[in-house]
Amino acid sequence: MKTIAFLLILPILTNVFILADESTPKPRSAWVMRFDLDWKVTGGLPEKALLVSLQGLANRASPQLYIIHPPDFQWEITGPLFEFYQRKHGVQFTELRSTDEALAQFKTCTKGYVIWDQAVGASLNVAFTIAGIENAVVVTSDLIPLVERHNLAQIADLRGRYTGKTDDAIYQDAYDRYWSRCAKDRIMLMGGHAGPVRMPAMADWGIREKMFFHDLSANPKHTKELALNRRLLSELEPGGYVFGWHSYAKDTEEEYTTLLSMYGLRMEGLHNLPNLSFNCQFTFTPGFKFVNQHHVACHAKLTAEPKVYISFVQSDSIGIGVWTKPGRGQLPFAWQVTMNWTEFSPAALEYFHESATPNDYFIGGLSGPGYMYPNHIPPNRFPILMARASKLMALLDEHVMEIMDNSAADGNLGNADLTKETVDRYYEAFPDVIGFINGYGPARTRDLRDTRPLISYDYYIDPRRPRPEVAADLNELIALNAKRPYFLLVHVRESNDVNSLIEITKHLDGPIEIVPLDTFLKLAASNKTYTTRYQSPTDPKHFEGFPKEEGRGN
């Protein structure tokens, strides 16, 4: 009898073991280093540049080297993600405590070294390009003895090669020498911090993927740099990626994003986003499926009451937001997910989903499968890009698309509106969403078609604005928008803390209800008290965009 019983439960036990086996990843070894916050060109940068170049090579075949940054680094999740890899992927890390130890461990991954010129900033980017295609690490003069102790040979010496040359001349030389050997579906815009501090923490990824590194300007005043920039972008494959970030010293985020959008390309930043060379090699853990914290079904119908409905959204990609800060979960919050992390950083997405509270709701963005300005995407590229976005949103169980087009704005403020043609394209491309939201700073594009509203931010919370003033501002909007229901969509800028928002909500006047974004949009679909509006040709524009170049795919 016992034997029969055993035989009966055997299949169940077998299944349990299979499930257990599937959910328990095989242990694997990797190494970890800890960085400090010293990125000074004359301080910590040279050694960090060497290490991230080594990381890119070490991680080329398999994930071997991970870097933890301090909690106050812009990307705050490297610590939590380190813990996640151990717990969910069974990674057993060994800590490397010096550059010397790292070179000893990974010198077989590299064929030699490239010397960059500390006096010529662009030479570091050229060195990174060479590092990718020649399997080299990048060093300054001072670090040559260190790498030579590990028997690495010199591959290139950029000292003096670019002295006195302008950046357009330097990158033209690099283009002539190396572009043909670089990846054509992606490029590394290694800008961001410039001058005495630089922060190329994303270089590992560019080196692993053999990308061309540059920080060419999109500023119309820099005609030569802009011309070469446009040539590079035009030679990328359609739908390709621009990784990194624009140079803070040369142009603006708005100018660069406008430019790449004209070519139907997508931005994935920032320049200091670390560990992609490691992160890209992990898939989701077995059995993991994205399940968003929906509050309403896609086809549900809600009826708004005569109230003020408020919804908070955190964009800027969740990794640089306030995810790990106290207070999360106490208010309904929508979080814009960088959808392409499904490809480059699945573990990070899984970590966010795993640690989500019922009040954390994920939405797609930004504008598409990557950061781009839709008013400038070529009409023939738009459906292809948005089909990709739609697929990623389905994978991520997301029902709301966040749009942002600051091409005509000046920084966070100004004209962030969408043309009617752009709005038409979104409605056509996303028939199954609950709705759209738009803006970064406040905007005034609004629409409602069938059951899908498009609502722009009525308020942008600057983290530096005193909380009593924020409450007064919100109360003023509530007073000015006197019809009920009033739908008040609020963009919460990165680094605002949730606890202070809770305090603000206690000082709001009127019949207020704070609702999750999906509920908010469903309610907004039920009673259209907002006007329909698109970007008007007479609205002030800070920047008109770039002239098109015939035959260059823009």
Added chain:
Amino acid sequence: MTTAFRIFINIFLILLLIPSVLANPNLIGCWRFDPALSSPLDGWHKMDIIIQIQGNEVKITYNMLWRTSKVIATNTFDTTQTLDLRDFFRIEQRHMAVYPVQQGITKATAAWIDDGRTLRTEVFTPVEVSQGEVIMRITTEYRVSETGDKLTLIELHSSRTRPLVYVFKKVPTEEPQ
């Protein structure tokens, strides 16, 4: 000309002069925004205001800077009558979706109060919000300190219970922002 008519003319001229007699000349000049002493001003890094007074007319010119965006605008008031102003300039808190209505007409009045020490302006200006166009009343007082080097601008909105207080220091007009 009869004596009675002369008296009438004199009274009329005196009445005409009253507004400018009551005007505070210390208000005239260029004033630079002092953020440390003021309500936070979002969306502008710098603000100068230049005040000119001529008879009944008070011109207030705003010289605003946000990153590379510059705005220069002038509001003209008359202390004896209500004016209809086109393109009225309002000091915006630009993180709010409250926009001036293009070609909107703003009803504007001004008066010298507190024995001529303070200029008070009141405007009814159309603004665009997400629910459409609405009128915002803005009452502003311009008060100069006893030493004449500090201007306090107190702005009260019909839609806001908390006043906005902007403090300015006097600067030579020719000093560039």
